[in-house]
Amino acid sequence: MSLLSGVIRRSAPKLLKTFNIRPVTNGVPNLNKKEIEVTFVKHDGTRIKTKGKVGESFLDVVVNNDLSLEGYGACEGTLTCSTCHLVFKKEDFEQLPDRPEGEESDMLELARGVTDTSRLGCQVFLTENMDGIVVEVPESSNDARLQ
């Protein structure tokens, strides 16, 4: 049994930072690999522009750059949680070297708002031709009424 209780010491809450949960990286070290630019768009429209090395997964990029995405990648890239769901643009999705299959599809289908161009961020790896890519991070609540 657990319950979470909060006591707020000031008269009004101050919304300062966003969630900041950091899973451990699961990629291989890429010391000399080329860096490319990646942009994550959160469901509220916030854009996070960052850099990642070729060969890293999108989950690695989030972890290594300490990006504030709520609960992203809770199982640390082991294909068990689907919290690293990303939506790609159609043209980018078609350029990806593979399609989701097997366990990735099993997991992906549980994610909310899954689309035809959805992937798990832990299964897609950066390539040079992705420089400047923009990916969407879907809303992380399964009940729209809560938003």
Place this chain on the structure above:
Amino acid sequence: MANRLETAQIDIIERLPVPFGLVRFGVAPDHANLKRCVNTFSKTAQLKNVRFMGNITLGKDVTLKQLKEAYHVVLLTYGVDDSRKLDLKGSNLKNIFQAKDFVGWYNGVPWNKDLPVDLSDTTASIFGHGNVAIDIARLLLSPIDKLKSTDITEHSLATFAQSRIKQVHLIGRRGPLQVSFTTKELRELLNLPNCCPIWRPEDMQNVPEIVPKLVKPRKRLTELMVDKFQNRQTPKLDDKQLAMIFHRSPKEFTGSEKVESIKLQINRLEGDDLLDKKAVPTQQDETIATSLVVASIGYKSVQADGDIPFNSQLGVVENQYGKVGKGLYTAGWVAKGASGVLLHTMEHAFGVASVILKDLELEGLGQEKPGFDFVRKVLDERNVQVVTWEDWLKIDEFERNEGKKLNKPREKVVDIEQMLKIAAT
């Protein structure tokens, strides 16, 4: 919330001396990858304005009224603690268990450690077509070497090592289109080495034809069943067997002391919604032999404190989008019922957090509150030993060290007194 409300002090109050609830006590021992999420949770627990306070029971050591006096916001996330029970003729025979207790036995829930599980005979029957039922079936059918290196409790491992279970019946009251398990879990079960799934053709009748009409994820799940059914094989001599049984509900258990057989009532399905048909009993029944029964037919929560508005029929705290009343909220299974994977519970928690933040912005806080100082006074009067995060780390280290000796990631302490002793060192 800790990150968005930097000036707030957030205290996580837990009944047991150890954190992580269902990840420690629910997730199967051989699903180590899913347990990695404790790293994410640990980071949250170690944020500057978050504290873990274990070994405090709501409704016993501290009341909801006292918590509301101490804090501006109280969030109930105490999960589910009760299960739907089989109340049938013969259900008090030996070796019939609730899934909750059986899972607690192999996962180290302190009050389930002495469950008298007997695996010395060959057949087991599991009622329920959800992921918990699958976990139990998988553990019963897995090679023992796969379990040895997990964090499964040593006392249950000894029983599994001696197991003579050869056939597991996985029994659901409805059909293949109404099952509750998820694709990944079913795939894992159907692909176990040296284990042959057995299907009854009459259960799968018309199912292949319906697949094209289904949508994801039901479509993929059903495709998997159809594929495994169509490519089914005859079991080899030393194969274990997994019998997939549909349209059956338990009616009566028989046996002299221990359960020996079950009378199953045969159901037919009624209703217009293909995926949510009702099971209606027919006059026919069927009897199968079994030496173990585990019922995994749903969980519900309990009213931990008399002041919690509670729906005992559904077994959930009464709430609207997570809000129970002014300053009182609820999230997770205690709020929405026991279903969904980790992702869904996490999403629900984020949703409720945003409701709380919105309310705080609109309503403000009013007067100052004393926080844990007030709770501490209440606990001191009752002589309760509070287990902090640092104390838990001592238990964690102890468990890891004990595990090392056995080539396991950890050997869980299953005795609350012992946990408290380690915490106090």
